Amino acid sequence: MLLTPPPNDPSVVLADGLHYLELRDTIAARIAAGDLRPGDRLPSERALQASIRIARGTIREGLAQLEAEGLIYRKDRSGWYVSPAPIVYDPTRWEGFISYVEAQGRVPATETLDATEIAADTLLAGVFDRPRGAPLYLIRRRRYIDDRPVLFEYIVVDVALAPDLLRFSFDQSLTSILKSHYGLSVTRNKVEMQPCALTGREAAALRLKPGLPGLNVVRTSYDAQGRVVEFDREYWRHDALRISVEARVR
Template structure:
């Protein structure tokens, strides 16, 4: 582990004529340190004030460099704690109906789940259309925060039809929902429809993840369907953009 003095020395900006914007010079130094392993995952960077004092660089320049690295997923902020080097992203295959707990553990990481709310709510029109029920029909709505190695990486809102899973909310939902639906309700998914798009984390998701609203994120909307076409689960996942790497392995037949 580098000492604070070594960190500050490593991150000191050394400008040369024609190098380009100074914030890119600092960005490149930090990125090189991460790439070469001199700044391992979890390393806390010096504060903006320390970087400013050590390098003589303007505070605004330092912030531009840090924001650029955050947008690239190389570093992240902890609320009221500072900037840290991001851990490796988890590989996510949206074509599988493997639960979060399973595919994170398969990659040698430690998953955990915390149920924030679970309630019965009347279906709004858009959701009612998805489940093919009348607007106002009560549906299970579950909000959970999920972590990898103790770091919160996503907040999800899951809707399930009580007609398919009566009493679901009586279960502990801090583990695998996939396992509960399979073992207790014999619900098996035949098809997944997945939409993904970059997003700015909305207020409830940002607060649950301990970041500022507007922080870059990835929204994954998944509709899981049974063999007969009934919707088993409708899920909105708000991911930290630096926590996930989407990977799909397809066999292409000529």
């Protein structure tokens, strides 16, 4: 699909010396108008260069700007695509990733990257109210929506509450495992969120260029007895979710 209109259409003029923001505006307008729909593949950089006769560097700047805004994303060895609608996420509700993604008609998937036993450092000892060096489980997972990696997470669980947890596959719901096998149910969450730049391990796990914006969510989950069931650090693609909270006024 070409981004430029037919030659006799005067609505858009793309000429030599086009600024990258003009390219950005042209593609963004096509997305807003529905000419380019979620999941559509954009023409390759080579095809764009041939059709609008501008420098490859200008094209890359324009595409990078659109990616930073969450309008498009790059898929490994496949090119650029229009971003899908974000998932709506309510941090005040306790629902597992699989549940709220499926409830919105999307397809979730989980990939366990590694799971191991670690010794509590000062931070984790304070979170779990355990002595330094106490055994904890650390699980790293990559999570997908509609086959696109959107979330990289570190999950820490107290060995004392879930002995022999590593025998399970964490490609399934950890929430369900903790509830059905250990009788651990979450009754309260403390959630902290802040924008971040995705770098290092997080960017690599999400197959992103380092430095792109993301959202860091830190969640501490408690059971009815006040024990910490899970401590999670989540790194989201910035275009993958929309925060929505409904508050009642007393």
